[in-house]
Every structure is written in structure tokens, then in C-alpha cells.
Amino acid sequence: VWYDAEHVFKTLLARLARPDRVLVSAGESLLRARREADAAYRRLDEADGVNGARRNLLVYVPVARGRTPEEQQVDPFEAFARCGAVFGDHEGERLASLAQQALPDHAAEIARLFREGRPTLELLDALPPEARFPLVRQALGTDAPVETVVAALSWPDTGERLAQVPAALGELARIAERELGLPARATDSWPALRDRIAQYLLVSELAFDLPSGLPDSLATVAHAGEIHRQRVLECCDRLRESDAGRDAYVELARRVERDLRLPGALGPAPQLGSRDTFSWQERQRLSMVVERVKAGDLAAARALLAEGERSVWRREAERDALWRAAQHGLAFLELAREVEGRALPQKVRGLVEAYVAADGVWRLDRAQRRYEHAAALCAQDDEIEPVIQVCRERYRAVAERIQGQFQDAVKAEGWPPEGVRRQTQTFDRYVDPELKERRKTAYFLVDSLRYEMGRDLVDALQDLGAMAIEAATSVLPTTTPCGMAALLPGADGALTLVEQRGDLVPAVGGTPLPGVNERKALLAERFGDRFFDTTLGDVLSWSQQRLGSRIGTADFVVVRTQDIDAFGEGFSSYQARKIMSEVIGDLRQAAMRLASLGFQTLVFASDHGHVFVPEALAGEVVSPPAGEWIAKKRRSLLGRAQASAPGVLVLRAHDMGIVGGADDFAVASGFKTFQAGTEYFHEGLSLQECVLPVVVVRAHKPQATAGGEQVTISYRRDRFTSSMVGLKVLLTAMFADSLRVRVEAFDGTGPKARALGQAGDCDARDPATGEIVLRSGEETQVPLVIDPDFAGRQVEVRAIDPRTGAMLHRLTLKNARLD
Numbered sequence: 001v002w003y004d005a006e007h008v009f010k011t012l013l014a015r016l017a018r019p020d021r022v023l024v025s026a027g028e029s030l031l032r033a034r035r036e037a038d039a040a041y042r043r044l045d046e047a048d049g050v051n052g053a054r055r056n057l058l059v060y061v062p063v064a065r066g067r068t069p070e071e072q073q074v075d076p077f078e079a080f081a082r083c084g085a086v087f088g089d090h091e092g093e094r095l096a097s098l099a100q101q102a103l104p105d106h107a108a109e110i111a112r113l114f115r116e117g118r119p120t121l122e123l124l125d126a127l128p129p130e131a132r133f134p135l136v137r138q139a140l141g142t143d144a145p146v147e148t149v150v151a152a153l154s155w156p157d158t159g160e161r162l163a164q165v166p167a168a169l170g171e172l173a174r175i176a177e178r179e180l181g182l183p184a185r186a187t188d189s190w191p192a193l194r195d196r197i198a199q200y201l202l203v204s205e206l207a208f209d210l211p212s213g214l215p216d217s218l219a220t221v222a223h224a225g226e227i228h229r230q231r232v233l234e235c236c237d238r239l240r241e242s243d244a245g246r247d248a249y250v251e252l253a254r255r256v257e258r259d260l261r262l263p264g265a266l267g268p269a270p271q272l273g274s275r276d277t278f279s280w281q282e283r284q285r286l287s288m289v290v291e292r293v294k295a296g297d298l299a300a301a302r303a304l305l306a307e308g309e310r311s312v313w314r315r316e317a318e319r320d321a322l323w324r325a326a327q328h329g330l331a332f333l334e335l336a337r338e339v340e341g342r343a344l345p346q347k348v349r350g351l352v353e354a355y356v357a358a359d360g361v362w363r364l365d366r367a368q369r370r371y372e373h374a375a376a377l378c379a380q381d382d383e384i385e386p387v388i389q390v391c392r393e394r395y396r397a398v399a400e401r402i403q404g405q406f407q408d409a410v411k412a413e414g415w416p417p418e419g420v421r422r423q424t425q426t427f428d429r430y431v432d433p434e435l436k437e438r439r440k441t442a443y444f445l446v447d448s449l450r451y452e453m454g455r456d457l458v459d460a461l462q463d464l465g466a467m468a469i470e471a472a473t474s475v476l477p478t479t480t481p482c483g484m485a486a487l488l489p490g491a492d493g494a495l496t497l498v499e500q501r502g503d504l505v506p507a508v509g510g511t512p513l514p515g516v517n518e519r520k521a522l523l524a525e526r527f528g529d530r531f532f533d534t535t536l537g538d539v540l541s542w543s544q545q546r547l548g549s550r551i552g553t554a555d556f557v558v559v560r561t562q563d564i565d566a567f568g569e570g571f572s573s574y575q576a577r578k579i580m581s582e583v584i585g586d587l588r589q590a591a592m593r594l595a596s597l598g599f600q601t602l603v604f605a606s607d608h609g610h611v612f613v614p615e616a617l618a619g620e621v622v623s624p625p626a627g628e629w630i631a632k633k634r635r636s637l638l639g640r641a642q643a644s645a646p647g648v649l650v651l652r653a654h655d656m657g658i659v660g661g662a663d664d665f666a667v668a669s670g671f672k673t674f675q676a677g678t679e680y681f682h683e684g685l686s687l688q689e690c691v692l693p694v695v696v697v698r699a700h701k702p703q704a705t706a707g708g709e710q711v712t713i714s715y716r717r718d719r720f721t722s723s724m725v726g727l728k729v730l731l732t733a734m735f736a737d738s739l740r741v742r743v744e745a746f747d748g749t750g751p752k753a754r755a756l757g758q759a760g761d762c763d764a765r766d767p768a769t770g771e772i773v774l775r776s777g778e779e780t781q782v783p784l785v786i787d788p789d790f791a792g793r794q795v796e797v798r799a800i801d802p803r804t805g806a807m808l809h810r811l812t813l814k815n816a817r818l819d
Helices: 010-016 030-043 069-073 078-083 095-102 104-116 121-125 134-140 145-154 158-163 168-180 190-209 226-239 243-259 262-266 279-294 298-307 317-340 348-356 362-376 385-413 423-436 451-460 480-486 516-530 536-541 544-551 563-569 573-579 582-596
Strands: 021-025 056-061 441-446 465-473 495-500 503-508 531-535 556-561 601-606 627-632 636-641 648-652 664-668 691-699 710-714 724-732 738-746 755-759 772-775 779-786 794-800 807-815
Touching (some): 010 056, 095 121, 104 121, 134 158, 134 168, 145 168, 145 190, 145 226, 145 243, 158 190, 168 190, 190 226, 243 262, 243 279, 262 279, 279 317, 317 362, 317 724, 348 691, 362 451, 362 573, 423 691, 451 601, 480 495, 480 503, 516 531, 536 556, 556 582, 563 582, 710 738, 724 772, 724 794
Antiparallel strands (some): 465 691, 495 503, 601 691, 648 664, 724 779, 738 755, 738 772, 738 794, 755 779
């Protein structure tokens, strides 16, 4: 599709008609042209001998292509542009630029013609082309100024090419002098000329970009004048476009930055333009983002983030991870400001409804999890640590205000509120009717899945079928035994606490259920051979054939996972922040595998939520009140109180929906605990712990891919020297437009190899699932985050089909971090 907004190429159309080409012009009628293009397109793949088959299709459109998705959506030829190729969409494909490239010897005259009028194609064709640099053309394949300079700086074998053509080096020096303004000097060696051209180009771009021009300390360094601005900027832009050019650019820019001592020359607080020519500018821009966040100027921080989006230095995986963490932090702070400005309801039910609404307060918890996850993925987070610290302080301030209001309302009204689904109703409401209808049903019991993660799970499962999410109010205390017992059949109205071996345990219908074995026995007794119990780990690790064989004829499968709770309770807050979100992708993968086996209904429920505050503050630990406490948890106590205590709410157990075993329920106020050193916790009374998701999916069988997809992982070296590795992943597909994959690293080649890395944050990564969305024919940049403690000799990087677990491609990289 040839877009020609200036109508300058219309006279060329008649000369483009050929027997192997169908030419459609929209110059007279867009509607008629669209019909002709549709007809021609349908014939392209017809068998030989059919009129119009096996031809090329060229559509001429005398308007500009839409810039935004909305504009492109109404363009009748955008579909053809997406299927094929586009011309005229970029500045370099306009007549003025093409003329400059085709007739470099007449650059000044062409610039004058366009400056003073609108020269026609015929007029420009009349200008005689003269190849003044035949030796450079022989050595490098071109003598067009921009292409010549870019190719010379990009190719690693430029020196050898020039050496094979005597005097070509001198011609290249004259091109740089005449077309860029590089001061003349006696013929250099190629390395010396390369360094002079690179420094000249980069300092010139810096001079053009800085609002006040070069500082005095750099004013005497050779740089271009205004007459050469266009060529200089085009050379720099073109260098940054290709992989080879970018690699060369980064190496040369680092050398120039070091040789000119740029950090000292630009000063500690330099003015910034719109281009990050040197890495120092990118670092300073990020530093300014941090300073603006600390000052509370979120609008200025947002503007700086937008300016840094296209920086070439962000293509380094470690730098991009820092910027993305800053973006997540800023998004959280903007949301916190919005939530803080809301007037919240005073009643318990109103607070729950405000929390779970589509634009509810739950978004604050998700934003918190995402900035913590993004920060944990940074190999070195010192630069953005102040942003994360500001976010943590704001989260506490905003969440604790809501928490205080919530606990006051519960104290006044009791728990659970009327009119909201209870956790104990989950099985009887969502699972039992499916089993009565003999629909194959999978019941996922996800330990510690809080409501906001349920929202992400809904997003992750969108392509699996029709779905719904509802909120359920938990039983108290929010412990795993109580919460899991509440999810069993018949729990509503029959869940009590009974004393057993000096502790209080849940019971349903008088049957004590202290642990998972007792819960499994209850389900097995009720459903017999219809019931099959397994874990999320088994569903993901077994082959599809073995999974189907193990399930057999069972039509009710319970899938248990404690991963979120295990990560949170683990020894490393850093690992918890990095890995906790990955569970959602695992749940999606398991759901797809079960749907492939014919399971029609998938129900996801949680025993309790959680609170995660990676930095416990002084004064957050409170002493329990005096009393006879049978059950003692980090956030709550059950028994009989004899007195009150500062920082503790003492509530009547019956008023909290607790039946049997205790008179009083004491809970730490706010996000306080009864134990020190606690960053992740539940067992208390908060919206995060007590409002739970129930996700129900009516699954269709996942569609098999069309076939022919090929995934290729590549890296610029055979070894990695950092915990953040910038991979490239390419999808080649005959039929599919896109494909979802998981990109992970393992410590070996077999199926039992340990996972030690996953894809980091990038444009192609689904934030809910961690999967990478590949587009056919497009090379996708994917950062791989490898466990910094891994000390093995090599890793195997895998692209994995999340539906089947099949490996689509593998790449082995040596561990050179200690070399």
C-alpha cells in the first residue's frame, strides 16, 4: 500500500503497470478501489492459470496513513497494509528525502527547491545524478552520504573493505567533510577516522538537542553547524535502528563519553533535551524522575518517563528494568492519590463493595504488588530505591486509613456483612450444581489468593471461555485450616471451632478438619471415585497423557496449591516479591491443560488473602492482652480476654461469625502483629485478608494452533555476564498472527531441571500471566532474569508452550558472571 499524501507520485503510476502486478488506484474513488483491491487479493493465491493469480498487488492511496490506532481503524486499506508492506508512511519515504538519497550531489539545490516551492518528480528527475565517490561505492556498496556513514560505522569489517579498494578511505573522509561538515585532516587510518566521525556526530547531536547548546567546556570540540543538522540527526537515528548499528553506537558512545569526561562537562544537574545521546543523560533523566517523585511532582515525573521511552540505552535489559520499576511505582502513586481523595462508605458492606468494584480500592493492592515485583526484578535497584521507598510509605498511609475505617465499622456492626456472598457458600453455590449436572469440574483451592490477584486471574483466563468473578467474605480467623474448611460442601451454617489437642480446629457438621488429609477424606467419602485430588505442581509437571491417565474417569478434580503462602512465609522477602505473581500464570497453564481434557467448569477459590509489607516498622509489634488464649496466631487470638491492650481490638467471637471454642476474638489493629519480623501475614482482620475472589470459568476446549509455528531464541553471545539477559525471540508462523510462550531458564536439560529464571517486564509480557506474546515475523526483545545466586556452569533457556508444556526452542548460555 503506497500512501502519497502530497500526490507527488501520481504521474508515476502508469509506468508501474506490469503483467505480474495488479495496480489499484484510489485517486478517483476510495470505495471502488477497495472493491478492486478485495477482488485482486482474493485471487492472489488461486491456482496457476486463474486470471489474476500469483500476482503482486499494489494499492495507491493519495492520502496520509493514519497515525493512531483509531485513525487506522477507519482506513479502508489498513488491512492490506497489515498483510503486506507499506510505503510512504515514514519521513524517509517522502519525495524530499528520497531525492536527497538518490541525488546526494545535489543536496543543497534540492533543499533550496523544497524550501522555496514544491518541485515535481519530473523536475527532480531532470537533475543529473553523478557518482562522485565510485571507490566508496565499490567498497561499501553505496556512496549516498547517510547510508555510507551508517554502514561504515556499523559493519565490523569496514576496515577490511576499505583496505581492499585503494583510496576508498580518502573518499570516505571527503564524504564526511562535504556532507557532514567534519573538519578536514590528513588521511587517517580507518580506526582513527571512525573515532573522529563518531565523536563529531554524537557531539553534534548533543549540541542540537541541549536547550542551551554545548557547555563551555565542550564548545571547542568539533561539531556540525545548522546547515548539516538534518544529515547528522539522520545518521544518529539510523545507527540506532538496526542491531548492528546499535551495538556499534553503544560502543562508540561509551568511548566518546569517557574520552570527553562528559559527566563532569555536563555537570551534576544537566539540562536535558529529547534525545539521550549518551548513557550519562539516560541516567540523569532517571535520576530526575526519582527526584520529582520524591518531591511529589508526579506530572513532571510522568513527562520525564515519557521522554525516556525511546532511549537507546533502555535497550539494555538492566537499564530497562529500572525504568519499568519506576513506571510501576509512579502508576501506584497516581492511583494512591486518586484513592486517597475518595470518600469511603461508613458501613461494612459499603466498604466491601467499594473495595471490589470494577474501579475499586483493590487496584491499590495490585499496583503495590506490581511495583514490588518490578523492583525485585532489577539486578541493582539503588537508583530507583527512593521511588520504592516513597511507594511503600504511601501504601501504608493510604491502606491504613482505609484499614482503620474498616476495623471501626466491623467493631460496630460485626462480621460478615449481610448481602455479600459468604466464603462458606462457595462449594454449594458454584461447585455442587455443576456436579449434579454431571459437568466435569475442577475446583482450584489457592492458598492466600487475595482479591486483586483474582482480578488478574480473570484477565489471564479471558481466552478460555465465559467467566465471572464474585467477592466472598471470609470466615474468621483467616487461617488456612479455617479457610479451607469453609470451602467444603455443607460448610455454610455448619462450620464451628472445636478444641483438639490444646488448639482450636475447624469442624464441618461436627467432623474435625485440622488438615488437608481430613479434608480430602471428607470429599472422598462424599464423591467416591468421581473425586480426584492433586496439586498444581503435579498438573504442571505431568505430561498431558499421564495427567489424563491419572484423572481417569473422575469428573471432579480438586487442585491444591500453597505456592503464594509458601513464598510469603519463606525466608526471603526478595524471592517472594519476585516469584509470588508467577502463580497466576501457573494457574492459567493448569486451567488450559484441564480444559483440554474436557473439564467444562473451573472454580478458583481462596482460603484467605494476605498483607505484604516488605519493611516492618518500629511500633508495629503489639503485646497481646491478658487472657486465656487457646489459639495464638501472628495477627489474632482466640479464647477469653481478661483486659484490653493498646493496639488490639477485643471483639466478641459470636459477633465475628465464630461459632464454638472461644468467647473472644482479639486482633491486632491496623497492620500490626503480635510477632516481630513479619512482613507477610494473614490471620487478621482487613479487606486484604478477608475479602476473597471466587472465579468461575465455563471453559471451551482450547483451540490447537494452526501448525507451522517456529520459535527461535537468540542472544548476541554464547555466554551471559549479568543476572539480566536481553534475549531476542522470533516467531515464524504460516497461519497464526501471534503465539503465547513462557520464557524461562533452567539449570539443566532434562524435565527435572530446576527453574532459575523467568521473563522480566517488557512490552510483550502479559503482566497477569508472565507469558510473552509473540507477533509473527517480529523480533521481540525479552529480558530474562536469572537467579543471582546461581553458580552453575550454564543455563538452558526455553520457550515453552503454556497450553501443553511442550518446548518450542532452547538456547544454552554459559555462565560468565564470575569470569
